[in-house]
Amino acid sequence: MDTLVEFKHITKRFPGIIANNDISLKIEKGEIFAILGENGAGKSTLMSMLFGMYLPDAGEIHVRGKLERISSPLVANNLNIGMVHQHFKLVENQTITENIIMGIEPVKRKLGLFPYVDLETANRKVKEISEAYHLEVNPTDVIQDLPVSTRQRVEILKMLYRNAEILIFDEPTAVLTPQEIESLLHIIQNLRDNGKTIILITHKLDEIKKISDRCAVLCKGQLVGVLPVATTSTNEMSALMVGHEISDTIVKTEYRAGEEVLKVENLQVISNQNVTLVDNVSFSVHRGEILAIAGVAGNGQVEIADAIAGLTPLAQGSIMLGGHDISHENVRKRIEGGIAYIPEDRHSVGLILDLSLRENLCLKQYYQQPYCKQNGILDFPNMEKLGSQLISDFDIRCSSGDDTIVRSMSGGNQQKAIIAREIQLNAKLLIFVQPTRGLDVGAIEAIHQRINALRSEGKAILLISLELDEVMKLADTILVMYNGRIQTIRKASELTKLQVGEYMMGVHVEKK
Ligand SMILES: Nc1ncnc2c1ncn2[C@@H]1O[C@H](COP(=O)(O)OP(=O)(O)O)[C@@H](O)[C@H]1O
Ligand SMILES: [Mg+2]
Missing domain, CATH: 3.40.50.300 (P-loop containing nucleotide triphosphate hydrolases)
Structure with a gap:
């Protein structure tokens, strides 16, 4: 040769x-x-x-x-x-x-x-x-x-x-x-x-x-x-x-519906160009439940997540979190109300690439005690404490500890940083959008285990994923989106991967 x-x-x-x-x-x-x-x-x-x-x-x-x-x-x-x-x-x-x-x-x-x-x-x-x-x-x-x-x-x-x-x-x-x-x-x-x-x-x-x-x-x-x-x-x-074999399964406890955490009713999202992206979507997520929204990219899934997180205004409908109407609250209020959000775009939404890992890990709390003193000045020792704690808890690999500039970190470790930050908020509802996109099998496995553990702790989890395997592996309930509408919403145990694929392609339309 x-x-x-x-x-x-x-x-x-x-x-x-x-x-x-x-x-x-x-x-x-x-x-x-x-x-x-x-x-x-x-x-x-x-x-x-x-x-x-x-x-x-x-x-x-x-x-x-x-x-x-x-x-x-x-x-x-x-x-x-x-x-x-x-x-x-x-x-x-x-x-x-x-x-x-x-x-x-x-x-x-x-x-x-x-x-x-x-x-x-x-x-x-x-x-x-x-x-x-x-x-x-x-x-x-x-x-x-x-x-x-x-x-x-x-x-x-x-x-x-x-x-x-x-x-x-x-x-x-x-x-x-x-x-x-x-x-x-x-x-x-x-x-x-x-x-x-x-x-x-x-x-x-x-x-x-x-x-x-x-x-x-x-x-x-x-x-x-x-x-x-x-x-x-x-x-x-x-x-x-x-360095070791990957087991492709997780041990899932049986799903028992807990109390309702998120309730989305008749949600409609309309784009700036006046296109209806999400049309009359209703669903709930309960404590201890993973609800996965499946669909081919661009069928309104991400807009649902953005509407819940407050990044996109609703044209119609309502969003209730723990019984409170948050439909028109600002993003910070929603975060404080108990929403954690792992966005699809790590670079432009999830992180500020030119800030340090420490600063990125504090992004949603820097204005509160103990990360900020009463006079409004940042409390560096406490930020550092949080930084090193999360780095070790989540095994974030970085060259200079919590001082590392996030831009220099690998994609998997950037994602770990986002997930660490969001999990320690201890929110009621965690929204994961494409959480394992672009990651390697080891990192994917670790994230799946985390999501499963959060479910066991009684968190409500909304997972949006294009990876059908991921949806099938994690979900208790599967909602399939097509053209901005719900094609079906059912218990995961009632659907095969093939069927979900068909709903994703718009093959059958569920009669309501
Ligand atoms: N420009 C850089 N400055 C500092 N560290 C870097 C830089 N580029 C890569 N690294 C570090 O080198 C290691 C290898 O990175 P990389 O080659 O990007 O990995 P991969 O492409 O396999 O994900 C990582 O730990 C990463 O954080
Ligand atoms: Mg690379």
């Missing part, structure tokens, strides 16, 4: 942490090479070095048999290496083509003198590439109007436009719906069939199983193995990844 990239004894340290420890690895031409590992295992760091975002502290990277010093993404580009990052890097108010050609704009001269960007040629070339690789896009569309899956295509086209031969995907499916994932996996296979070499960072084992040829497993900065995918079971992979 033809070795395209070789990592030799690569070590990379960040303050307080060894992100990659003496890693040696070969990637062959024309393969789909997966990199598997828990959050914080060092996957992104390793690949960021191949893309020139960091230089290793020790070790060498060889590309096509030659030692290279990849000191910037520009150098990586010249070596035909491209990367799609976990968080896309596109300019919102520019077109697809403008984003793709950025930095290498084709220039023409008017009258042989005045230079201008030749958008016409660029648009044509983008169209050609998009057709050649079945990445349908309209080159003149503006990024801000596009769904996530199309933005991802733009990132892929950006690499292809630069003649990338080695394509690195950093958790590309974390942001996609199940249907979009299928189509991305096809795209990736198609790229491989066209001679590209693919590096796929993911922790979804089934994706690895479906399309990868080999898979490297990282655990806490160490390479623990490189496996041929065809002959390795997903159980073996996950065992290597977390």
